[in-house]
Amino acid sequence: xxxxxxxxxxxxxxxxxxxxxxxxxxxxxxxxxxxxxxxxxxxxxxxxxxxxxxxxxxxxxxxxxxxxxxxxxxxxxxxxxxxxxxxxxxxxxxxxxxxxxxxxxxxxxxxxxxxxxxxxxxxxxxxxxxxxxxxxxxxxxxxxxxxxxxxxxxxxxxxxxxxxxxxxxxxxxxxxxxxxxxxxxxxxxxxxxxxxxxxxxxxxxxxxxxxxxxxxxxxxxxxxxxxxxxxxxxxxxxxxxxxxxxx
Amino acid sequence: xxxxxxxxxxxxxxxxxxxxxxxxxxxxxxxxxxxxxxxxxxxxxxxxxxxxxxxxxxxxxxxxxxxxxxxxxxxxxxxxxxxxxxxxxxxxxxxxxxxxxxxxxxxxxxxxxxxxxxxxxxxxxxxxxxxxxxxxxxxxxxxxxxxxxxxxxxxxxxxxxxxxxxxxxxxxxxxxxxxxxxxxxxxxxxxxxxxxxxxxxxxxxxxxxxxxxxxxxxxxxxxxxxxxxxxx
Ligand SMILES: Nc1ncnc2c1ncn2[C@@H]1O[C@H](COP(=O)(O)OP(=O)(O)OP(=O)(O)O)[C@@H](O)[C@H]1O
Ligand SMILES: [Mg+2]
Numbered sequence: 001x002x003x004x005x006x007x008x009x010x011x012x013x014x015x016x017x018x019x020x021x022x023x024x025x026x027x028x029x030x031x032x033x034x035x036x037x038x039x040x041x042x043x044x045x046x047x048x049x050x051x052x053x054x055x056x057x058x059x060x061x062x063x064x065x066x067x068x069x070x071x072x073x074x075x076x077x078x079x080x081x082x083x084x085x086x087x088x089x090x091x092x093x094x095x096x097x098x099x100x101x102x103x104x105x106x107x108x109x110x111x112x113x114x115x116x117x118x119x120x121x122x123x124x125x126x127x128x129x130x131x132x133x134x135x136x137x138x139x140x141x142x143x144x145x146x147x148x149x150x151x152x153x154x155x156x157x158x159x160x161x162x163x164x165x166x167x168x169x170x171x172x173x174x175x176x177x178x179x180x181x182x183x184x185x186x187x188x189x190x191x192x193x194x195x196x197x198x199x200x201x202x203x204x205x206x207x208x209x210x211x212x213x214x215x216x217x218x219x220x221x222x223x224x225x226x227x228x229x230x231x232x233x234x235x236x237x238x239x240x241x242x243x244x245x246x247x
Numbered sequence: 248x249x250x251x252x253x254x255x256x257x258x259x260x261x262x263x264x265x266x267x268x269x270x271x272x273x274x275x276x277x278x279x280x281x282x283x284x285x286x287x288x289x290x291x292x293x294x295x296x297x298x299x300x301x302x303x304x305x306x307x308x309x310x311x312x313x314x315x316x317x318x319x320x321x322x323x324x325x326x327x328x329x330x331x332x333x334x335x336x337x338x339x340x341x342x343x344x345x346x347x348x349x350x351x352x353x354x355x356x357x358x359x360x361x362x363x364x365x366x367x368x369x370x371x372x373x374x375x376x377x378x379x380x381x382x383x384x385x386x387x388x389x390x391x392x393x394x395x396x397x398x399x400x401x402x403x404x405x406x407x408x409x410x411x412x413x414x415x416x417x418x419x420x421x422x423x424x425x426x427x428x429x430x431x432x433x434x435x436x437x438x439x440x441x442x443x444x445x446x447x448x449x450x451x452x453x454x455x456x457x458x459x460x461x462x463x464x465x466x467x468x469x470x471x472x473x474x475x476x477x478x479x
Contacts (some may be wrong), residue, residue: 050377073385080382081383083381084381085377087378095397095474104392106385109384115460137473137474240438
């Protein structure tokens with residue numbers, strides 16, 4: 001399990017995250033929601049050290065990292081090798097074919113043999129419905145296809161957790177749906193995931209657990225059903241605003 | 248006039264093949280290696296004593312971009328023999344004209360190309376670093392597998408500029424007694440009193456070489472841009 005305790009992160013003296021304590025259970029999907037600028041991305045990116053929190057405890061299973069101390073490259077690498085990140089803008093490698101994008105991590109990082117990596121990549125592309133796109137370059141893909149490749153690329157590493165930062169925000173509703181279907185499928189296979197999303201219908205469907213962040217503080221941390229039935233006026237307003245904007 | 252062109256062109260081409268082209272090619276290759284090393288040092292995030300290397304890299308680029316190439320050639324070829332260091336170079340640093348030329352041209356083009364490569368690396372979107380880091384790559388692997396291959400494409404046009412510029416700049420080697428193409432044209436002009444014809448002729452030969460290089464650039468751009476679908 002991943003857990004952070006009393007995590008703080010500032011940008012130029014401005015608090016982006018304040019005293020965050022959250023658990024992200026294994027084999028479950030945790031969805032992070034909250035208004036724009038509330039710190040969702042910063043929290044997610046802190047979990048694989050794309051952002052560096054100033055203080056707090058980061059616990060990954062039995063490994064405990066004190067964020068107020070210097071952290072070695074080795075520690076950061078080991079965390080990154082157990083987790084994967086899927087970005088809003090896909091961030092596929094444009095100079096590599098779709099297949100090579102999926103094979104790159106296993107070959108370069110896990111030292112998997114090329115033939116084995118290729119077979120695994122082909123299987124994963126089939127799983128996200130893109131077997132026939134293996135040899136094209138990312139610039140030739142639609143946004144929905146690109147994001148599914150990015151998901152396949154992360155699955156290829158067999159990560160303990162996948163972090164997804166608004167994976168469908170850049171997509172038209174139709175393309176969004178094809179990505180969400182893949183994510184629901186993966187969630188049903190008990191892949192541990194932490195997803196930041198503005199899509200409340202999807203959140204309700206996929207989440208085992210919801211974390212609501214506002215202005216760098218955790219306002220809600222609990223089950224999905226309770227979140228959508230809450231009496232908290234602030235959360236109610238947020239949900240209705242989000243749901244309305246999704247119509 | 249045809250007679251002059253027909254008789255002197257082979258001499259010019261010979262000088263080109265013997266000096267202009269080899270000096271250009273060797274200097275550019277050495278310059279590129281130097282440029283890559285310099286660029287990587289300058290973008291390095293290493294701390295500690297590494298700042299000394301970074302300082303040297305910055306100083307080197309500054310020095311060779313802020314002084315005229317002709318002056319650099321003179322310092323290396325005519326000046327360094329007077330740099331007498333007891334024990335190391337008791338008789339000064341003496342070099343053959345070609346060695347001095349290649350050394351100076353390499354250092355000069357290396358300084359410019361270092362900035363080209365550094366700029367190309369910095370132009371690759373941060374998301375590429377983040378995606379590669381998230382996969383668990385080390386910084387070296389990210390550079391080698393993700394950033395540099397993309398930077399090559401970006402830096403090709405300006406690097407080709409530098410190479411073409413270098414080919415033309417080798418005409419300055421005439422001033423340190425290298426008998427390259429331009430020097431030969433001067434010598435022939437001094438004999439036949441046809442400077443206009445001779446200098447236009449040598450200009451045309453430079454243009455031929457540089458045009459060939461532009462074609463090579465176009466070809467390389469095509470090869471390295473297979474993956475980009477651009478508006479053209
Ligand atoms: N690199 C940065 N430098 C300075 N400030 C930053 C940086 N990244 C984020 N911030 C600030 O930190 C706060 C949290 O930003 P963050 O991107 O985490 O919000 P978010 O919840 O992901 O928002 P959105 O829904 O718009 O993506 C914001 O006030 C933002 O302006
Ligand atoms: Mg965000």
